[in-house]
Amino acid sequence: MDRLRIEQVAYSYGEKAPTLININLEIKRGEFHCLVGRSGCGKTSLLNIASGLLIPDQGTVYINGQRLKKPIADAGFVFQSPTLLEWKTVLENILFPIELKRKSTQKEQERALSLLSLMKISDQAHQFPQQLSGGQQSRVAIARALIKNPPFLFMDEPFAALDAITREEIQDDLLAICNDQNMTALFITHDISEAVYLSSHVSVMGKGNIMYNKEINLPEPRTLKVRYSEHFNELSHLIRQALEGNNRK
Numbered sequence: 387m388d389r390l391r392i393e394q395v396a397y398s399y400g401e402k403a404p405t406l407i408n409i410n411l412e413i414k415r416g417e418f419h420c421l422v423g424r425s426g427c428g429k430t431s432l433l434n435i436a437s438g439l440l441i442p443d444q445g446t447v448y449i450n451g452q453r454l455k456k457p458i459a460d461a462g463f464v465f466q467s468p469t470l471l472e473w474k475t476v477l478e479n480i481l482f483p484i485e486l487k488r489k490s491t492q493k494e495q496e497r498a499l500s501l502l503s504l505m506k507i508s509d510q511a512h513q514f515p516q517q518l519s520g521g522q523q524s525r526v527a528i529a530r531a532l533i534k535n536p537p538f539l540f541m542d543e544p545f546a547a548l549d550a551i552t553r554e555e556i557q558d559d560l561l562a563i564c565n566d567q568n569m570t571a572l573f574i575t576h577d578i579s580e581a582v583y584l585s586s587h588v589s590v591m592g593k594g595n596i597m598y599n600k601e602i603n604l605p606e607p608r609t610l611k612v613r614y615s616e617h618f619n620e621l622s623h624l625i626r627q628a629l630e631g632n633n634r635k
């Protein structure tokens with residue numbers, strides 16, 4: 387069972403005041419967990435600790451009960467900027483995490499093609515990144531993160547640069563893949579609606595701490611109807627209040 391548990395984690399950059407003070411968080415297999423919080427409160431630092439890119443000064447991160455001491459093997463990452471290799475085609479970019487170490491197999495190439503199809507960019511397979519729109523580039527970055535069928539997906543504001551409609555479409559496609567593959571995801575966003583729509587759980591961070599946790603018990607699959615429902619608005623309002631510090635866990 388792929389499960390991530392963060393226990394009493396603290397972290398400081400050098401001599402600076404602590405960035406993370408006392409973080410406790412559990413993400414079970416198949417959960418989609420969003421982190422929201424004001425700029426500079428420590429979301430990226432927490433994601434880096436959760437994925438093993440940073441090692442905490444105090445406390446422990448457990449993966450399936452084992453203490454995490456290095457980056458999680460084969461975790462998928464997507465960042466705000468798609469960071470694609472300009473001299474490689476879309477298909478080559480998606481296969482790159484494999485080709486970095488060895489030649490990809492026929493099965494892996496088929497998986498890349500099926501991810502292209504799921505991400506609705508099959509027609510762009512042999513194009514280069516600069517020939518794609520921002521939304522298409524984000525889709526390539528997601529497909530690349532998924533090529534090794536990772537148990538964990540870490541995403542740091544991956545859709546921040548996209549227009550509202552493109553963003554909603556990619557959210558639906560991402561959710562379909564995560565549900566299909568029972569992926570465990572940690573996702574950072576500044577957008578409350580995005581957090582509520584995608585998540586099974588939302589955590590609101592204050593400065594260095596998690597101030598509020600909310601299970602998002604909206605119906606699955608998430609649809610346009612869910613997005614405009616009264617319950618969706620109530621949940622968004624609760625998160626908003628928590629961000630303003632008016633709502634404690």
Ligand SMILES: Nc1ncnc2c1ncn2[C@@H]1O[C@H](COP(=O)(O)OP(=O)(O)OP(=O)(O)O)[C@@H](O)[C@H]1O
Binds near residue numbers: 402426430432
């Ligand atoms: N490599 C670093 N060296 C020193 N300080 C850092 C480093 N990375 C982050 N910080 C500091 O840690 C604090 C939290 O930064 P972090 O990027 O984790 O916040 P965030 O909530 O993700 O912000 P944003 O929403 O703006 O991306 C900030 O005060 C930042 O200046």
